[in-house]
Amino acid sequence: AQSVAQPEDQVNVAEGNPLTVKCTYSVxxxxxxxxxxxxxNRGLQFLLKYITGDNLVKGSYGFEAEFNKSQTSFHLKKPSALVSDSALYFCAVETxxxxxxxxxxxxxxxxxxP
Amino acid sequence: SQTIHQWPATLVQPVGSPLSLECTVEGTSNPNLYWYRQAAGRGLQLLFYSVGIGQISSEVPQNLSASRPQDRQFILSSKKLLLSDSGFYLCAWSGSWGGYEQYFGPGTRLTVT
Known part of the structure; x- marks a missing residue:
């Protein structure tokens, strides 16, 4: 069975600090x-994806994510957080x-x- | 460019009443189409997906049904709503599968009273 885990329901960071939102998968x-x-109250917006190739993927709004096959993880990162980044983030997998x-x-x- | 529309945006319906939610996609042809339900602002549950006109796959047995009468139109229906059908319904499309991202509509907030 395929599954995705986001171990943290909530992540709080100060503006300007780096942020990480964690994701692990089992497929x-x-x-x-x-x-x-x-x-x-909005639909989901696509940020980025990993298909194959370079493990570091860059996406919209300055976000990036690193695929780690040995740890089965795909954590979302941003070097400097903005107040406008406050939102609900979803990780998803397809095989x-x-x-x-x-x-x-x-x-x-x-x-x-702030 | 491609756009996806859903209506209505909000809906309040009594238990036992019928339901029809509509989703249309513009700017692409033969999209894959999906219906999701999001409960309590969190996890998304895939309800139905379609690879072509009249081709519907159901992920979870339930009180709902889906139809695709036209290439870019996807309809979610129910004959009799239950309280548990309340939620945020999202339609999505993708160009294909195997690493293709899905693009989501604005959603319909359904409250069954």
Whole structure:
């Protein structure tokens, strides 16, 4: 079975500090990994994805994520957080055996205070 | 560019009433289409997905059904709503699968009273 874990329900950081939102996965086969962001009462917005190749993936709004196969992780990072980054973040996985079906983590609420 | 629309944005319905939520995609052809439900502002549950007109796959047995009468139209329905059907319903599309990102609509907030 495919699954995604986001171990932290809430992450709080000060503006200007680096942020990390954690994601680990459990799949059979090679994963396709995604990060999405959701603002209140809105749909999800795609941030970035890992398919293959370079383990460090850069995405929208200055976010990046590092794929670590040995640790089965895909943590989302940003060097300097903004108050406007405050939102709900979702990690998701797709595999060759689940083509088209994304399995989402429960989400991590990021709060950046001024 | 591609856009995805959902309506209505909010809906309050009594228990036992029917439901019809609509999703349309513009600017692409033959998209994969998806319906998700998000409960309590957290995890997303895939309800249905479709790879073409009339082709619907259900992920979870429930009180809901989906139809795809046209290439870029996806409809979520129920004959009789339950209290447990309340939630935030999201439609999404992708160009294909195998590493293709999904693009989400603005969502419909359904409250069953």
């Amino acid at each position: 059979s086969g090679n994963p396709y990994l995604f990060w999405y962001v959701q603002y209140p 060759g055996s689940t083509l088209g079906r994304l399995y989402f983590g429960r989400g991590t609420q990021l709060t950046v205070w």
